Amino acid sequence: MRVNTRVVIDISSDRVLERECFKYDGAVEQCGRALEVVAGFATNPGATFTALTASTGQSFTVRGTDLNAKTWLLSEWAFNATVGELRIRSPRLHDFFSGIRNRITAAFSMPPNFSHVNDSYAQRLYAQDQLTVELTGGAAELDTASLLIGYQDLGGIAGRFIDMPTLLKVGLNVVTIEVTVVAVTTGNFGGAVAINSSIDNLIANTDYAILGGTTDTRGNAVGVTGVDFGNLRVGFPAEPSVRNLTANWFVQLADAFTGAWIPVFNSANKTQTTVDVQTNGSGGTYIINLNCVQLLAGQVPGGATGAAVQAGGGGAPTSAGQPG
């Protein structure tokens, strides 16, 4: 059963007056979605293809319990200090000999192949398939790579995502969320901070769509985790030199594949929605900007709150619209 929630809040006292959950009968194709960036690292791979060790709590085995639920490899990228090759194989895909193999240029963390920022074609994946992800690179360094996997209906997750028409319909104001993340040097995701840890300017009980983000330091991946995404980590490359491509990463994802791939979170969950970074052995301090759009209340299924806050929150009563 899908549920939505309506909340009435007294603006003056900031108290919840009324709250009720009700069954959601909206578009099913926007329910059950999940998006996950799975990152891994290879230690001193040199010229030998080395299987990546997935970051803590992650796996290169495709989630899912049903082959009919469509799953996609939406993007993949790597961050090498030394030039190398990224190879993704599975007997279920084209071949297990060479598969998807791409040159990784040094110190540039963007997709070499599935680059939806210029439109793309996604590789279908199959539930429980164990992908073989390998990397070559430097002989005395830790090299990293990421896969961005999209699940059109992942049972037991049901993350909150919207497509472009919905964003245009219910978008209100643009807001930037800035956080500072100190990455770890182990090759795992680390340094998680709450999304409101640096600047707590989000309007209470309001949905926000994450369009993408930018970073000032190069790394492998920026991750955003929260219950609104089913506790899976959505993410984008930590590449500072092409900010125009990462700034609207999820918008381009939704645009390229004409689907609901723009993650939405509610500010009621801001303390439990975290941002972290995965990078190589250098670690580093990252200033991350997440480009977000405030949404009209009650428009995205599964939200935590309702319309009462919007009027006092500075938002327009209806969508602000977009240039025609």
Add this chain to the structure above:
Amino acid sequence: MAPNPFPQSPDTHGEEDFPKGHPGRGDYDPGSDEAIEWARLHVAPLGQRDFPIDHPGAVDTPGHKNAITWEAGVDPFNPHLEAHSGRTPAQVAGLRALSDYASSVAKESPAAMPLDAIAVNAALDAKRKQVGRDILTEAEYSEVVSAFHKFKTTAEASAEIKATIQRQWEAIELLQTRGYTRNAALEILGREGADKILGTAEEAKHPEPTPPSTPPAAPPVSAPFNPLRR
């Protein structure tokens, strides 16, 4: 003679027809300094030059900037500054040391267990209603989420999932042996289900015996093999 400070005003000494050194002048002297300079500035085969002589964009202009590489984030006139930030090397070194220390003590992100966002949000809503606040404390939040962790996938459930997937692959492979593409097989699998596909195959492989209505015909009698017969 001092130059005319107002070149747009009428020249009291008479307007010259061509500048000094121009071959059109009546006093043209090819060997004069003016003529040589004029030729240097103006004589070039048509289409040979992209910019006039001494233009800052011309490749033969001393000090031209055509060879500068404009790398992203780098000021080519201050290449010693850090790309994208413009920090001095001393600043970079200091920040690097600070960042290295911070990274050495930073913690890895905890592994989060996947949850149903809609169900958890509904449960969090109920908790918020109960406490009358929108922002829950860490303990309140954990209390709600931990209830969902009780439904963590067991080893038996994982084995069951793998068995289901395996059966679905068997159904797909069976359909592929019958000439269906993988995409078509997946569609049929979605419509019919693995049990039906494999069940149908089992029935086709082992049909139930039916009593013959007529006695089977006797096998034809063939002539014995004779190697000399052509």
